[in-house]
Amino acid sequence: xxxIKTIAAMKNAREKxxxxxxxxxxxxxxxxxxxxxxxxAKSENQRTIVSIFVNPAQFxxxxxxxSYPRDIPxxxxxxxxVEPDIVFIPSPRGMYPPRFNTWVDVEKVTEHMEGALRPGHxxxxxxxxxxxxxxxxxxxxxxxxxxxxxxVTIRKMVADLNMNVEIAVIxxxxxxxxxxxxxxxxxxxxxxxxxxxxxxxxxKLAEKLWAQGEKDAHRIRQAMIKLxxxxxxxxxxxYVSIAHAETLEELHEIKPPALxxxxxxxxxxxxxxxxxxx
Amino acid sequence: xxxIKTIAAMKNAREKxxxxxxxxxxxxxxxxxxxxxxxxAKSENQRTIVSIFVNPAQFxxxxxxxSYPRDIPxxxxxxxxVEPDIVFIPSPRGMYPPRFNTWVDVEKVTEHMEGALRPGHxxxxxxxxxxxxxxxxxxxxxxxxxxxxxxVTIRKMVADLNMNVEIAVIxxxxxxxxxxxxxxxxxxxxxxxxxxxxxxxxxKLAEKLWAQGEKDAHRIRQAMIKLxxxxxxxxxxxYVSIAHAETLEELHEIKPPALxxxxxxxxxxxxxxxxxxx
Numbered sequence: 410x411x412x413i414k415t416i417a418a419m420k421n422a423r424e425k426x427x428x429x430x431x432x433x434x435x436x437x438x439x440x441x442x443x444x445x446x447x448x449x450a451k452s453e454n455q456r457t458i459v460s461i462f463v464n465p466a467q468f469x470x471x472x473x474x475x476s477y478p479r480d481i482p483x484x485x486x487x488x489x490x491v492e493p494d495i496v497f498i499p500s501p502r503g504m505y506p507p508r509f510n511t512w513v514d515v516e517k518v519t520e521h522m523e524g525a526l527r528p529g530h531x532x533x534x535x536x537x538x539x540x541x542x543x544x545x546x547x548x549x550x551x552x553x554x555x556x557x558x559x560x561v562t563i564r565k566m567v568a569d570l571n572m573n574v575e576i577a578v579i580x581x582x583x584x585x586x587x588x589x590x591x592x593x594x595x596x597x598x599x600x601x602x603x604x605x606x607x608x609x610x611x612x613k614l615a616e617k618l619w620a621q622g623e624k625d626a627h628r629i630r631q632a633m634i635k636l637x638x639x640x641x642x643x644x645x646x647x648y649v650s651i652a653h654a655e656t657l658e659e660l661h662e663i664k665p666p667a668l669x670x671x672x673x674x675x676x677x678x679x680x681x682x683x684x685x686x687x
Numbered sequence: 688x689x690x691i692k693t694i695a696a697m698k699n700a701r702e703k704x705x706x707x708x709x710x711x712x713x714x715x716x717x718x719x720x721x722x723x724x725x726x727x728a729k730s731e732n733q734r735t736i737v738s739i740f741v742n743p744a745q746f747x748x749x750x751x752x753x754s755y756p757r758d759i760p761x762x763x764x765x766x767x768x769v770e771p772d773i774v775f776i777p778s779p780r781g782m783y784p785p786r787f788n789t790w791v792d793v794e795k796v797t798e799h800m801e802g803a804l805r806p807g808h809x810x811x812x813x814x815x816x817x818x819x820x821x822x823x824x825x826x827x828x829x830x831x832x833x834x835x836x837x838x839v840t841i842r843k844m845v846a847d848l849n850m851n852v853e854i855a856v857i858x859x860x861x862x863x864x865x866x867x868x869x870x871x872x873x874x875x876x877x878x879x880x881x882x883x884x885x886x887x888x889x890x891k892l893a894e895k896l897w898a899q900g901e902k903d904a905h906r907i908r909q910a911m912i913k914l915x916x917x918x919x920x921x922x923x924x925x926y927v928s929i930a931h932a933e934t935l936e937e938l939h940e941i942k943p944p945a946l947x948x949x950x951x952x953x954x955x956x957x958x959x960x961x962x963x964x965x
Contacts, residue, residue: 416849508934510795511813511847516788535789536848543849569789570814571694571821656786 410488411495416504419497419544426494428455432547432574434538437461438478438592439487442582446551447491449579457493458545465501467533473678478595497545504540513539515562515569518657522650522670523558523681534559535566542574549575553582555589557670557683561657581682583609589682601676604642608673608682611636615651615669619686626651626660629669637673647672647679654685688766689773694782697775697822704772706733710825710852712816715739716756716870717765720860724829725769727857735771736823743779745811751956756873775823782818791817793840793847796935800928800948801836801959812837813844820852827853831860833867835948835961839935859960861887867960879954882920886951886960889914893929893947897964904929904938907947915951925950925957932963 413419423430431450435443443459450457461484468474481498488496512532518524519531542550552560564576582590587609588602597605611633618629630649637643652659654666663686670683691697701708709728713721721737728735739762746752759776766774790810796802797809820828830838842854860868865887866880875883889911896907908927915921930937932944941964948961 420849420851508795509847511791511793511844513848514790514792516790517786518788540847540849543851546851566789569787569818570791571698571818573698573821573824 410492412485413495413497414499414503416499416544419495419499422495423458423544423546426456429548430454430546431457432541432545432550433457433459433493434541434550434552435459435461436463436477436592437484438480438595439484440582440590440592440594442553442555442579442590444487444491445582446553446579447488447493449577450549450551451491451493453577454548456495458495458497458547459488459493460497460499460541460545462497462499462504462537462541463501464504464533464537466505466536467530469527469529472527473593478592499544504537512536513566513570515566518558518561518565521652521657521659522648523672526647526672526679531559531562535562538563538566539570539572542572547574549577551577551579554578554685555581555591555682557668557685558657561655561668587613589680591680593678593680596676596678598676601642604640605675605680607637607640607643607675608671608680611649611671611673612669612682612684616684616686619663624663626663626667629663633669633671637671642675644674645671646674647681651686688770690763691773691775692777692781694777694822697773697777700773701736701822701824704734707826708732708824709735710819710823710828711735711737711771712819712828712830713737713739714741714755714870715762716758716873717762718860718868718870718872720831720833720857720868722765722769723860724831724857725766725771727855728827728829729769729771731855732826734773736773736775736825737766737771738775738777738819738823740775740777740782740815740819741779742782742811742815744783744814745808747805747807750805751871756870777822782815790814791844791848793844796836796839796843799930799935799937800926801950804925804950804957809837809840813840816841816844817848817850820850825852827855829855829857832856832963833859833869833960835946835963836935839933839946865891867958869958871956871958874954874956876954879920882918883953883958885915885918885921885953886949886958889927889949889951890947890960890962894962894964897941902941904941904945907941911947911949915949920953922952923949924952925959929964 431454513535586606654668709732791813864884932946
């Protein structure tokens with residue numbers, strides 16, 4: 410497992426790799442969900458590259474860029490168990506040198522949900538992924554379904570700009586009580602941690618109502634909101650959305666595949682989760 | 688010389704090419720300047736690809752997209768003399784399918800000059816070049832110095848987004864009287880054609896004043912404008928700029944390398960030209 414810290418060295422190392430390359434871009438503070446992405450990348454490719462980069466460009470002003478959890482030694486320990494070929498850890502200054510001025514903007518699919526709450530977030534995501542794809546030149550890049558709107562945005566960008574990379578999406582990994590794994594779960598205090606499974610319960614409720622024949626998106630959203638409001642530590646600060654799984658336009662009548670997603674504040678962090686109604 | 692009309696076929700053909708690939712993106716209606724780009728690409732690479740695509744995204748509303756000169760048979764005849772390996776002629780619908788929504792924005796260097804006169808122009812240029820670079824995957828792409836701000840923008844984009852392509856720039860080719868070659872010269876009526884060399888004369892005047900020791904950018908701009916105003920068919924509708932050659936920020940005191948550029952309306956078309964003070 411080789412650690413590379415500069416873009417030039419990464420490009421250089423990439424040139425020497427032949428065969429298929431799987432790529433797992435991360436912001437570090439890894440959890441089992443990331444490990445699953447690496448395992449999948451390894452099983453499908455001859456070489457695997459993981460990047461760790463807390464991307465300043467995807468944090469909106471006032472967000473948790475400075476306090477975002479970082480622990481490279483801990484990440485390395487975890488990665489040694491799954492053994493990617495290369496771990497790429499660029500510096501913020503290497504990625505965004507002075508006078509950096511080029512941005513990739515994916516419109517429409519980034520308007521609602523996270524995009525509405527986090528100005529510039531997806532511009533930062535699309536830009537850093539473009540850069541990382543150009544540096545790492547992967548055959549396939551692996552993302553988690555937990556960040557559903559990110560997945561839709563990256564897929565759209567790759568298609569629109571004719572990028573030479575496949576996007577693979579891995580199902581969300583969950584804790585035993587249903588909470589989606591996330592680096593931000595570390596922010597939760599014990600009672601908040603117990604309350605946080607409300608996101609999953611609300612999603613399961615949507616799934617149940619849909620299975621029972623409910624097609625009215627508004628009625629399902631209302632039922633989800635009502636359930637969340639019964640949890641005193643939870644606050645629907647974000648959104649409860651039932652949208653077309655590809656265009657992310659909000660639905661009146663549910664037609665599968667539909668993306669049910671939500672953002673709920675539990676204590677300090679705003680948590681997100683989603684399921685797809687097939 | 689193979690003609691390819693779809694993106695999928697072009698990607699497919701590219702995969703079969705080994706060695707260095709030179710790429711000349713054009714909007715067609717070729718002239719000697721384009722031929723020079725192709726000859727240079729051929730001399731420096733094992734394979735050469737030319738694209739012809741009148742890119743709708745780089746025309747502002749009200750500009751000459753519909754009337755922009757097109758003549759593919761004539762272009763083919765010219766290209767047969769220099770013989771690139773592949774001519775790629777995608778369709779507007781292939782390049783911009785319905786729901787196309789991703790844009791590449793290079794900020795700052797696109798604010799002034801052409802960028803100020805043509806809203807969205809450089810967003811369209813950066814986006815189509817990103818797409819073409821991803822489709823053609825060239826070792827080196829060749830551009831003409833005539834579109835100086837375009838060259839600066841593309842170079843900045845390639846650097847900022849870590850793209851894997853070299854940008855080569857070829858000096859502007861000129862008619863015997865100094866007029867820079869351009870597909871839009873076809874718009875000029877005979878008396879306008881005679882008047883059009885005023886752009887070159889204004890640039891040569893700047894060069895002469897600079898050589899004589901003048902360092903005040905404002906005084907040189909004023910002298911250029913005065914010269915152009917003496918030509919009854921010319922109108923400084925655009926700009927007369929003396930700017931830092933890389934950041935394109937306007938200069939007070941000239942320090943080389945400085946880009947002297949101007950846009951002047953002669954009859955119907957707005958013509959542009961530039962020189963660099965080294």
